[in-house]
Amino acid sequence: MPIYEYHCESCNKDFECLVFGNEQPDCPSCKSKKLNKLMSAASFFSKGSHGQTVKAGASSSACGGCAATSCTSCSH
Numbered sequence: 366m367p368i369y370e371y372h373c374e375s376c377n378k379d380f381e382c383l384v385f386g387n388e389q390p391d392c393p394s395c396k397s398k399k400l401n402k403l404m405s406a407a408s409f410f411s412k413g414s415h416g417q418t419v420k421a422g423a424s425s426s427a428c429g430g431c432a433a434t435s436c437t438s439c440s441h
Protein backbone atom coordinates (compact mmCIF):
# COMPACT_ATOMS: atom_id res chain seq x y z
CA MET A 366 0.00 0.00 0.00
CA PRO A 367 1.56 3.27 -1.08
CA ILE A 368 1.02 5.36 1.99
CA TYR A 369 2.97 8.57 1.96
CA GLU A 370 3.44 11.18 4.60
CA TYR A 371 3.03 14.79 3.67
CA HIS A 372 3.71 18.07 5.34
CA CYS A 373 1.46 20.94 4.36
CA GLU A 374 3.36 24.15 3.83
CA SER A 375 0.24 26.23 4.18
CA CYS A 376 -0.96 25.10 7.59
CA ASN A 377 2.07 23.09 8.77
CA LYS A 378 0.00 19.99 9.20
CA ASP A 379 1.49 16.55 8.80
CA PHE A 380 -0.74 13.83 7.45
CA GLU A 381 -0.60 10.45 5.81
CA CYS A 382 -2.26 9.81 2.50
CA LEU A 383 -2.87 6.83 0.30
CA VAL A 384 -1.62 7.77 -3.14
CA PHE A 385 -2.22 5.80 -6.30
CA GLY A 386 -0.07 6.44 -9.33
CA ASN A 387 0.84 10.06 -9.79
CA GLU A 388 -2.12 11.35 -7.88
CA GLN A 389 -1.45 14.63 -6.17
CA PRO A 390 -3.20 14.78 -2.82
CA ASP A 391 -4.28 17.94 -1.14
CA CYS A 392 -4.20 18.92 2.48
CA PRO A 393 -7.19 17.49 4.36
CA SER A 394 -7.51 20.59 6.50
CA CYS A 395 -6.83 23.50 4.14
CA LYS A 396 -7.01 21.84 0.71
CA SER A 397 -3.66 23.26 -0.26
CA LYS A 398 -1.49 21.36 -2.69
CA LYS A 399 1.70 22.91 -1.42
CA LEU A 400 2.85 19.72 0.19
CA ASN A 401 6.20 18.35 1.04
CA LYS A 402 6.41 14.63 0.58
CA LEU A 403 8.11 13.04 3.52
CA MET A 404 9.77 9.70 3.81
CA SER A 405 7.25 6.93 4.25
CA ALA A 406 8.31 6.16 7.77
CA ALA A 407 4.99 5.05 9.20
CA SER A 408 5.17 1.43 8.14
CA PHE A 409 8.85 1.32 8.92
CA PHE A 410 8.48 2.39 12.52
CA SER A 411 5.45 0.24 13.26
CA LYS A 412 7.44 -2.88 12.57
CA GLY A 413 10.45 -1.88 14.60
CA SER A 414 11.16 -2.74 18.17
CA HIS A 415 10.58 -0.11 20.78
CA GLY A 416 13.59 2.13 20.55
CA GLN A 417 16.08 -0.66 20.58
CA THR A 418 18.91 0.69 18.55
CA VAL A 419 21.44 -1.95 17.76
CA LYS A 420 24.86 -0.55 17.24
CA ALA A 421 26.57 -2.22 14.36
CA GLY A 422 29.53 -4.14 15.66
CA ALA A 423 28.64 -3.87 19.32
CA SER A 424 26.08 -6.66 19.33
CA SER A 425 27.58 -8.78 16.61
CA SER A 426 30.67 -9.91 18.36
CA ALA A 427 33.14 -11.62 16.12
CA CYS A 428 34.21 -13.72 19.06
CA GLY A 429 31.73 -16.34 20.27
CA GLY A 430 33.43 -16.76 23.60
CA CYS A 431 33.46 -13.25 24.94
CA ALA A 432 32.09 -9.79 24.32
CA ALA A 433 35.11 -8.62 22.42
CA THR A 434 34.39 -7.38 18.92
CA SER A 435 37.62 -8.83 17.70
CA CYS A 436 39.42 -11.98 18.72
CA THR A 437 42.70 -10.17 18.54
CA SER A 438 41.97 -8.67 21.94
CA CYS A 439 41.23 -11.93 23.73
CA SER A 440 42.51 -15.47 23.83
CA HIS A 441 39.53 -17.17 22.25
Ligand SMILES: [Zn+2]
Nearest residue numbers: 373376392395
Ligand atom coordinates in the same frame (compact mmCIF):
# COMPACT_ATOMS: atom_id res chain seq x y z
ZN1 LIG B 1 -2.89 22.46 5.03
